[in-house]
Amino acid sequence: MAKFVWTDQLNVGIDVIDQQHRRIVEYINQLDDARSNGMSNDEISWLLNDLVDYTISHFGFEESLQEEAKYPFLTSHKKVHELFTKRIADFQKRAEQGEDVVKGLNSLLVTWLFNHIKRDDNDYVESVKAYLAQKQDFVERKRGLFARLFG
Amino acid sequence: MKNLIWTDNLNTGIDVIDKQHKRIVEYINNLYGALSNKADKTAVRDVIDELVDYTMTHFAFEEGMLDEYDYAQLDAHKALHEQFAAQVRELRDRFDSSEDASVELNNLMVTWLFNHILHEDAKYVPFIPKSRH
Numbered sequence: 445m446a447k448f449v450w451t452d453q454l455n456v457g458i459d460v461i462d463q464q465h466r467r468i469v470e471y472i473n474q475l476d477d478a479r480s481n482g483m484s485n486d487e488i489s490w491l492l493n494d495l496v497d498y499t500i501s502h503f504g505f506e507e508s509l510q511e512e513a514k515y516p517f518l519t520s521h522k523k524v525h526e527l528f529t530k531r532i533a534d535f536q537k538r539a540e541q542g543e544d545v546v547k548g549l550n551s552l553l554v555t556w557l558f559n560h561i562k563r564d565d566n567d568y569v570e571s572v573k574a575y576l577a578q579k580q581d582f583v584e585r586k587r588g589l590f591a592r593l594f595g
Numbered sequence: 596m597k598n599l600i601w602t603d604n605l606n607t608g609i610d611v612i613d614k615q616h617k618r619i620v621e622y623i624n625n626l627y628g629a630l631s632n633k634a635d636k637t638a639v640r641d642v643i644d645e646l647v648d649y650t651m652t653h654f655a656f657e658e659g660m661l662d663e664y665d666y667a668q669l670d671a672h673k674a675l676h677e678q679f680a681a682q683v684r685e686l687r688d689r690f691d692s693s694e695d696a697s698v699e700l701n702n703l704m705v706t707w708l709f710n711h712i713l714h715e716d717a718k719y720v721p722f723i724p725k726s727r728h
Contacts (some may be wrong), residue, residue: 517611520659527655548701555645556652563618564656567611 446560448472448554454561456569458576460583461509464502464593465561471551472494488546489539496532501592503529506565508586513566513575524564528556598627599705605712607720610726612660615653616712622646623704630697639697643690646704647683654680666722667670675715679707 455462478488503525520585535549599620606613633710654676661669689696
């Protein structure tokens with residue numbers, strides 16, 4: 445399995461979002477290393493839950509930003525997040541039952557995240573950037589609610 | 596089995612949707628390329644996974660948009676997506692036992708996508724505000 449290497453073309457140009465995406469990529473790579481680092485199934489499940497927890501918080505943060513910025517395709521973007529969350533939940537269930545899901549999961553995560561950032565996320569950048577330029581306190585206001593992302 | 600070529604009549608005029616449709620076409624052509632080059636089974640399976648994954652994501656995005664703009668035919672549109680998704684899943688499963696299913700999958704995508712865009716997606720276009728185009 446290939447490492448997910450962060451390249452500049454993945455930056456959407458909104459710092460707080462780029463940092464979160466990079467963190468998700470780190471998680472994906474940690475999961476990819478799990479086998480070679482000799483992690484047990486329990487440890488892998490734990491790491492997977494952590495990845496999912498962080499990613500869902502990130503989705504929430506992103507959606508709340510889109511909502512305030514009045515991004516016209518918020519509902520669409522949410523549906524895409526929901527579909528992804530459902531697919532990951534299925535992997536989590538299988539991992540808990542002892543199945544080795546790392547390879548299949550890695551391929552989904554890498555492909556999906558890359559496409560999602562490059563396409564779906566890029567679509568909201570214009571609205572959100574314009575909004576953040578006016579409301580510079582957005583991140584501060586959300587810091588408490590999304591503490592998971594700023595730990 | 597053939598390569599798909601995007602023509603302007605396929606544009607719905609909703610930029611974000613057109614970009615996604617074009618991307619699906621690229622994936623279909625990737626599959627066509629992999630099959631013509633007789634790529635090995637794992638490589639073909641990867642291309643199929645990417646194609647299916649992206650198409651399902653596009654459906655979710657499109658349905659979200661139709662929901663947001665209260666499109667009256669949303670349920671019917673969703674049913675078409677679901678029916679298609681079931682066919683695709685079945686072919687993907689069959690591919691695991693028989694590689695021939697990949698040609699059938701390519702044919703299905705080719706026939707279905709352009710028809711769906713021209714006849715079904717075209718119906719919702721007037722209901723999406725011009726400011727979103």
